[in-house]
Amino acid sequence: MRSIICISAILAAGVAGAQEFGGECWARDYSAEHLAKYPEQTVERLRIAFKPWEGTAGVAEIRATMADTPYTQADGTAGRSYSNILLCSLHEGGAGWPDWLEAGKMTCQGECDGGFFQVAELEPGALVIRTEGVAVSDGEGCGSTLVADVMKGNPERYVMTTYKLESAPPGVCQ
Numbered sequence: 001m002r003s004i005i006c007i008s009a010i011l012a013a014g015v016a017g018a019q020e021f022g023g024e025c026w027a028r029d030y031s032a033e034h035l036a037k038y039p040e041q042t043v044e045r046l047r048i049a050f051k052p053w054e055g056t057a058g059v060a061e062i063r064a065t066m067a068d069t070p071y072t073q074a075d076g077t078a079g080r081s082y083s084n085i086l087l088c089s090l091h092e093g094g095a096g097w098p099d100w101l102e103a104g105k106m107t108c109q110g111e112c113d114g115g116f117f118q119v120a121e122l123e124p125g126a127l128v129i130r131t132e133g134v135a136v137s138d139g140e141g142c143g144s145t146l147v148a149d150v151m152k153g154n155p156e157r158y159v160m161t162t163y164k165l166e167s168a169p170p171g172v173c174q
Helices: 002-020 034-037 070-074
Strands: 025-029 043-051 059-066 081-090 104-110 114-121 126-138 145-147 148-151 152-160 161-169
Touching: 043 126, 043 161, 059 145, 070 152, 081 114, 081 126, 114 145
Parallel strands: none
Antiparallel strands: 025 043, 025 161, 043 059, 059 081, 081 104, 104 114, 114 126, 126 145, 126 161, 148 152
């Protein structure tokens, strides 16, 4: 009986892990009112599609459309869309990582020093991520802009940003 309970627990854990990264689409479109209230925000639309990837916890395909703000106008990204694919795994902690990252939480990291985000909360219908900047690209080389807010008064400095996204049909992330 004990081994049946153990096997059931392992299978349930595997299903729960697969459910987190089994093709879900998460999206958020920020209104003009929201962007006016938070002028340091550089992202107008954000999409994240989690997909299984053999031998890993999965990948996150992120797509961002930049808001039309003084910051994005200055660097020529206003209104443009960018994307990246990040490899995801459970964060183990250790040297070299920012202190705000929590061990045991899913963290997705981009290639070419493309930054990362961590899944801060996952509940039915809502996903909250935190990032200090995920590099996204227009398809030409490594990341050309970051998905993060800029520091007030210093458009050269990006700060930790929290995004709350809602569950969306898969077509929204394509």
